Amino acid sequence: MVPPRPFDAPIYVARxxxxxxGDYVARLEEIWKSAWLxxxxxxxxxxERALVQYLGARHLSLFNNGTxxxxxxxxxxxxxxxxxxxxxxxxxxxxVLSWNGITPVFADIDAETLTIDPDxxxxxxxxxxxxxxxxxVYGTPCAVERIDGLARYYGLRVIYDxxxxxxxxxxxxxxxxxxxxxxxxxxxxxxxxxxxxxxxxMADPALKQRIDLLKNFGIKDEETVVLAGINxxxxxxxxxxxxxxxxxxxxxxARRTEIAAIYxxxxxxxxxxxxxxxxxxxxxxxxxxxxxxxxxGASLCRxxxxxxxxxxxxxxRKYFHPLCSQFSCYRQLPSAQPGRLPNAERAARExxxxxxxxxxxxxxxxxxxxxIEYCCRGGG
Numbered sequence: 001m002v003p004p005r006p007f008d009a010p011i012y013v014a015r016x017x018x019x020x021x022g023d024y025v026a027r028l029e030e031i032w033k034s035a036w037l038x039x040x041x042x043x044x045x046x047x048e049r050a051l052v053q054y055l056g057a058r059h060l061s062l063f064n065n066g067t068x069x070x071x072x073x074x075x076x077x078x079x080x081x082x083x084x085x086x087x088x089x090x091x092x093x094x095x096v097l098s099w100n101g102i103t104p105v106f107a108d109i110d111a112e113t114l115t116i117d118p119d120x121x122x123x124x125x126x127x128x129x130x131x132x133x134x135x136x137v138y139g140t141p142c143a144v145e146r147i148d149g150l151a152r153y154y155g156l157r158v159i160y161d162x163x164x165x166x167x168x169x170x171x172x173x174x175x176x177x178x179x180x181x182x183x184x185x186x187x188x189x190x191x192x193x194x195x196x197x198x199x200x201x202m203a204d205p206a207l208k209q210r211i212d213l214l215k216n217f218g219i220k221d222e223e224t225v226v227l228a229g230i231n232x233x234x235x236x237x238x239x240x241x242x243x244x245x246x247x248x249x250x251x252x253x254a255r256r257t258e259i260a261a262i263y264x265x266x267x268x269x270x271x272x273x274x275x276x277x278x279x280x281x282x283x284x285x286x287x288x289x290x291x292x293x294x295x296x297g298a299s300l301c302r303x304x305x306x307x308x309x310x311x312x313x314x315x316x317r318k319y320f321h322p323l324c325s326q327f328s329c330y331r332q333l334p335s336a337q338p339g340r341l342p343n344a345e346r347a348a349r350e351x352x353x354x355x356x357x358x359x360x361x362x363x364x365x366x367x368x369x370x371x372i373e374y375c376c377r378g379g380g
Contacts, residue, residue, distance in 0.1 A: 007314065043247065051199060060201045061202070064196060066199075076210045081131050083133050087106040093133060093329060097133065106341060116132075122150060141168055164285060166190060193288050214230065259289065259356060263369065265355060272296075276292060
């Protein structure tokens with residue numbers, strides 16, 4: 001078996017598809033003329049309006065990053081006590097609860113969608129529970145109707161971490177339509193980005209007003225501070241970049257759909273390997289392309305594949321490993337015990353995020369598949 005040729009330069013999981021520099025410079029010239037760099041300038045206001053339309057949100061508030069947006073969402077919804085969330089997520093999801101003095105309670109995930117399992121949520125609800133923080137994983141949405149139904153029945157608030165779900169729809173309904181608030185991340189690794197940045201989408205205009213106050217120190221006017229707020233504002237440079245990037249998002253998503261089809265056609269035939277599929281009726285964001293390595297059926301484990309691919313200059317990600325529940329700051333929690341989270345524990349051992357961005361050529365995707373197949377057939 002002849003090994004595939006390694007890539008000359010490293011191939012990583014994500015790479016921002018940068019717009020033409022001249023387009024950004026033109027926006028910067030507008031900012032320079034205005035001498036308005038932050039505090040809801042013209043670029044900020046234009047991007048907020050554009051994203052309301054693109055995401056199908058009733059209201060939206062821009063932030064300097066997604067983590068601050070989630071922190072503010074917890075404060076705006078007056079969450080306290082305990083909030084039920086998933087261990088299968090980026091650290092920020094759990095950290096925003098701790099920063100608000102809230103105890104995270106980890107619920108297991110669905111074995112297929114890898115999102116928080118509503119059947120695991122309900123037994124964890126106590127008199128201390130004030131909310132649910134769900135995560136749309138890899139662009140696959142949570143079981144939003146069931147989660148929202150549980151929240152209504154028990155009088156809880158719901159926040160969705162939609163960092164992976166920019167543009168995701170369920171049966172044509174925008175993902176921003178569910179829960180009390182949905183956070184979107186605009187980090188450079190995301191489909192839509194502003195270098196750093198984020199947003200909260202919500203339906204309630206009163207909640208929008210409260211969030212806007214909280215992200216600007218609680219300042220109502222020049223002489224009035226009404227809330228203990230924080231500085232979470234997006235600046236004009238970020239907003240200007242976002243306006244240029246937004247124009248290319250649909251083309252980037254379409255290209256990623258083509259890349260995913262190549263991965264699926266090549267890799268699903270390998271024993272013990274399968275790509276995580278989009279749920280029926282879901283229009284995915286195409287944020288990530290992730291395979292699972294069956295710990296029983298495959299010829300090698302996920303960690304071995306991860307290491308062997310590096311020899312071909314291919315750098316995948318064990319995304320999410322380890323689980324948040326295994327971090328030193330959370331592992332002492334009763335809900336963090338591995339025996340309570342069997343699906344999450346297994347997923348953390350099996351998932352591997354593949355290089356996935358529009359600038360990858362078909363030939364490069366085929367070569368990545370060649371390397372994966374070579375490793376899985378005993379090479380490497």
